[in-house]
Amino acid sequence: MEAVLGLLVMSLLVSQGETLCDGRKNRTLCYGALGGTVVLQLMDNASEIPRYEWKNETTVILKGTNSSVITNHIEERSLFTLSNGTLMINNLNRKDSGIYTLKLFDKDLRISEERTLNLSIQAPVTSVQLTPECLFEGEKRISCSAGGGDSPQFSWTLDGRRLTEEELVSGADETNSVTLKLNVSGQLVCWVHNNVSNASGTMELDTCGDYLSILAGVLATLVILIVVALLIIYFLKKKQHNKTKEEDDGHELTYADVRIVQQQRRPVGHRPEPEVEYGQVKFSERPRQPGARTDDCVYSEVRKAR
Numbered sequence: 001m002e003a004v005l006g007l008l009v010m011s012l013l014v015s016q017g018e019t020l021c022d023g024r025k026n027r028t029l030c031y032g033a034l035g036g037t038v039v040l041q042l043m044d045n046a047s048e049i050p051r052y053e054w055k056n057e058t059t060v061i062l063k064g065t066n067s068s069v070i071t072n073h074i075e076e077r078s079l080f081t082l083s084n085g086t087l088m089i090n091n092l093n094r095k096d097s098g099i100y101t102l103k104l105f106d107k108d109l110r111i112s113e114e115r116t117l118n119l120s121i122q123a124p125v126t127s128v129q130l131t132p133e134c135l136f137e138g139e140k141r142i143s144c145s146a147g148g149g150d151s152p153q154f155s156w157t158l159d160g161r162r163l164t165e166e167e168l169v170s171g172a173d174e175t176n177s178v179t180l181k182l183n184v185s186g187q188l189v190c191w192v193h194n195n196v197s198n199a200s201g202t203m204e205l206d207t208c209g210d211y212l213s214i215l216a217g218v219l220a221t222l223v224i225l226i227v228v229a230l231l232i233i234y235f236l237k238k239k240q241h242n243k244t245k246e247e248d249d250g251h252e253l254t255y256a257d258v259r260i261v262q263q264q265r266r267p268v269g270h271r272p273e274p275e276v277e278y279g280q281v282k283f284s285e286r287p288r289q290p291g292a293r294t295d296d297c298v299y300s301e302v303r304k305a306r
């Protein structure tokens, strides 16, 4: 469980940043690592070539004869070896990218050969990070990120072999993230490369299932506790409500000792209105509610006077 959730393994195997490129064929594409070194084979044996000139779009970089170098525009960070026709350039920078033209001359200083070379400087991959993530239903997604590298390309292995269709939920082998099925475990390696570097990151896979079942248990317990708590609150409220209602009932209008004394018969048409006498008019203590009945007074000893 912890292995998948918390672990962030990063291991790195970056190649030395030195590339070798044979530029003896026309239109060769060569790569160099930014800050690194490239060794370009420009010709066979310079000692057998009367005159040669290597230039980029604007500037002559290298000019020489079969016995010596006449001009080296980047002398402080390069070395030309006549005997094997190689030019080693150190401390490569982005500006070194471009198309270079080599001209070879014969004894009579006529061009005997001309060819181009395309040099591309790429930043090497400096770090590889694997980020695991448990998905729903125990699947896990592992993302691989390459630090620093230009145009990184990804591939994956599990315990030293390629991932199979049975293990993958999604994410092809050549993407920077893979989604693996529930019970896939082992040592997962993300390989990153570009034209100037290789690097890899390794992590030990664990199943997300264990984690999920624990999580499910915790969640179920929580839900039960919440339901019990809600039920307790509900019944307490209900009980309190009933009690209040009973108290309210006690304040309702009470007539006590209402007596109507029958009047003596009088001749018709001469019947005086009966007078009502109220004694001890009490009001309940209950505060007035808006819209509530306003006649909850208590009459006691209501007597009809003669």
Ligand SMILES: *[C@@H]1O[C@H](CO)[C@@H](O)[C@H](O)[C@H]1NC(C)=O
Residues within 6 Å of the ligand: 045, 046, 047, 048, 083, 084
């Ligand atoms: C290069 O050419 C020179 C002159 O022909 C010869 O002496 C030398 O051995 C050659 N070097 C290689 C490495 O072939």
